Amino acid sequence: MVIKIVCLRCRQKLTAPAYAEKITCPQCGELNPIIKKPSPATSREQGKIIPPLIGKSMEKLRKLLLGNTQRLSGSSGSSSSPPSKLCALDHSVNQLPAKKRAVLCGVSYKKWKYKLKGTINDVMNMKTLLTQTYGFLERNILVLTEEESDTRLIPTKANIENCLKWLVNGCQKGDSLVFYYSGHGLRQPDFDDDELDGFDETICPVDFLREGMIVDNDIYATIVKPLSEGVTLHAIVDACHSGTILDLEHVYERDKGKWIDNRPPSGVRKKTSGGIAYSISACEDNQVAADTSALNSNTMNGAMTYILIDVVRGNPDITYGDLLDQIETRIEDANQQGCFGGSRILSNLFGPNLSQKPLLSASEEFPVYERKFKL
Secondary structure (H helix, E strand, O other), X not given: OEEEEEOOOOOOEEEEEOOOOEEEOOOOOOEEEOOOOOOOOOOEEOOEEOOOOOOHHHHHXXXXXXOOOOOOOOOOOOOOOOOHHHHHOOOOOOOOOOOEEEEEEEOOOOOOOOOOOOHHHHHHHHHHHHHHHOOOOHHHEEEEOOOOOOHHHOOOHHHHHHHHHHXXXXXXXXXXXXXXXXXXXXXXXXXXOOOOOOEEEEEOOOOHHHHOOEEHHHHHHHHHOOOEXXXXXXXXXXXXXXXXXXXXXXXXXXXXXXXXXXXXXXXXXXOOEEOEEEEEEOOXXXXXXXXXXXXXXXXXXXXXXXXXXXXXXXXXXXXXHHHHHHHHHHHHHHHHOOOOOOOHHHHHHHXXXXXXXXXXXXXXXXXXXXXXXXX
């Protein structure tokens, strides 16, 4: 019996004996751990096996965020009913569906010991980009932050999931949908054999320590799978470990200038229902993303978000390939100049040297230096 994995560095497909714990990639020399599917866990809820979250890294993050004594304050108002703003857009009330819709989510974890200072700035900047550059109407944009007066727009797990359902509900040919997220991202072991690297990617709602993270499998099922013919979705995710957060089948490898097959080893297909989905992530699955004030001395911002918006505003007709090139080049330049050294929580977790390469993935292959980036 053998185990198939993909090298974490060069994504070369590797085969190892079932008893092996690590394997060295013959192409790049990377020593890759082999994550094996464990026996059923003892922690259960209503008869369903609940996989562990992420072990030592999760516990370390918990302590850094909460400190020794501070506890996560419960976020009130999490509800399965749609927020009032969603009610105003209810397609069942004889209204024409909005051709452009967006869900913008920024989680600052403001009641925790280590909060993220740039996420709300990121959301507001993204909202301005959508309304001023791409013609989105403000009434068709849902903003979730901890500063919202409507508690149903606080970025809890239930609220985020509810808003994502609204995003794709009733989507039709010609619709342009955007999901933007700025906040913490993590990884957890994959027990479904649908991840080449053995890990599911996640985003962290404000109440994730109590309610759990939102896993890439669920994001795919909610906003990618339902996309019908002629519908376009863009996800822009500025979070650690966000590379393949939509579980799209095609990943563009910029260094090699080609698309890589990201289909699940289990054989399950992760396709749309005829539409197309794009994802631009702040970093690869095994990397972290920085927020910094070095790019704009006045405010804190997510590095990828700030650069993406700045580049697109300066060149509205830019292609996906050129956009990716410029984001990575400017992040590399900033990193070499030590601009990310002030990211306190990341430095505590991973040390001062941060590696961050933005990643483009899609539901289908396309010529990245020919197709223009349009939201």
